Amino acid sequence: MEYISLEEELKEVKKQLKKAEREIRRLENENTLLINMNKKATSMRDFSERELVLAKNQAEKADQAKSDFLASMSHEIRTPINAILGMNELIIRESSEQNVRDYAKDIESSGRMLLSIINDILDFSKVESGKMEIIAVEYDLASVINDIINMLSTKAKDKGLTFLVEVDRTIPSILYGDEIKIRQIIMNLMTNAIKYTEKGSVKLSLKGAKDEIGYKLYLIVSDTGKGIKEEDQKRLFESFTRVDEVENRAIEGTGLGLTLTKCFVEMMGGELSVESVYGEGSTFTAYIRQEIVKDDPIGDFEERIARKREQRENNSQRLHAPGCKVLVVDDVQMNCKVFCGLLKETGLEIDTAFSGREALNRCQNKKYNIIYMDHRMPNMDGIECLHELRSMDTPNNDTPVIILTANAISGMREMYMEEGFDDYLSKPIEVKYLENSIRKYASDWLVETVKDNKTESVIKENKAESPQISFQEKYPELNVNLGLMYCMNDEDFYQEMLKEYAGGDKSNVLKECLASGNYSDFGTFVHAVKSTSLNIGAEHLSEKAKRLENAAKELDIQYIHSNFDEFLLEYESLIKKINSTE
């Protein structure tokens, strides 16, 4: 009995075993099925990911093509417009017929409008393609405000508007940030305020506050104009949007100004907001983040401007040293011309040498009172040249040698003094420092100080006609005030330096260096572009050249190749423009 039940149990176990085996097989099949399905799913996912990447690349390419097209088209259009405006200016100046001058003035105002639209489109395409960047420099806020007052106060007065400026006297005098974009922000807001106001006033207020991460600068523009309806205020910052179109149909505009302004403000870590009452007026408030360079308060703004004017007038105390012999050594012809130009009224006897070798030859035959020497020169640099000069026996064994360099970073002065230089002057050269160094290193009996009438008359002319403004309109990409400052505010000298700059075009030699992989010479030439660009006030270009120079120093080939084209486009278009402008 027991035997039977054991057999039965065995049978049952076997049956269960078979069932389990069947179950295992079924599970195995299911597993294989799952694995296959999984594989299929993975390959489908890979496929759709590839498709997605492909589609994204195509979309990006199309977007890039659009931005490139906009950018190059705007560049191309800018050049002929500038030529048209240049020729038109000659008509305004030279025509004796009033009605011809009136037509030409209409051409000018439409041309300027077209130029500002093109500039906006160019900026917009840069923003869209992510190429817009902040280029920070040290800047003097007072001179920014001063330029804006110069450019806009007549426009406001012509419309019968009161132009008010209120500047908080505690704002630090020298800040660090993108000066050109700050100018654009204020100009856009102020131009709108004037455009959309028929009576009353427009006002620019600046204030600020220090905080733990730097300085928060507020730019506030208010007007007593048309105002903006509440429902329109939300749409204001959308690109190509103009509001209240029926009311504003006679006022020219593209609807890009506020979009760009908002974008610049946000790139500077800030915000732009608007408060407005329809029919009563508007207030646009932007705050941006800046760094403080010099914490001296800007002080009483009016008084500061008056003081600057006075300082300029005092600069008319010029050096006179006809017996003093100076040698200037620089491989860049424009730098030598700047040097000679700055001293042309002083009677100094100036020789130039375009290489270290030429300088040594000159030193063997003539005794100089001072030698000014560039640092970066091909073949023999300034330091090597000084060492060789000191090891030779020439009439200049104890002539002071002063290094002229665009390497104005801290610690450089000490380095040059250790190499044996007597002093250091940074480029671009400012005439007052140059003259002071001549006073310091030339014997007393050679140097006298005289009152300079020419500078005075230049200052007077500047006041009467404000040539900076017309230069600035011709070259919005330049900081004309800076360029003029390096040219002693002499308009003709500045024009000459612009031509010299264009004549010293380094684009071909830079391209050749890149094609042959000669990064060392590339560094030397782009260094020259850095310093000459700053000399004419092309700050942004100079900054770009500086970055390329640093990349060449560090052999960051990738940086050079991905940024050179953009730099070249800007460089060549500036040169083209200078060549096409009289």
Ligand code: ADP
């Ligand atoms: P636009 O080139 O048309 O002036 P903006 O982007 O600068 O373009 O301004 C967009 C719109 O905002 C303008 O068309 C105008 O309707 C309105 N707007 C801007 N500023 C003012 C202002 N100060 N007062 C009234 N309306 C303004």
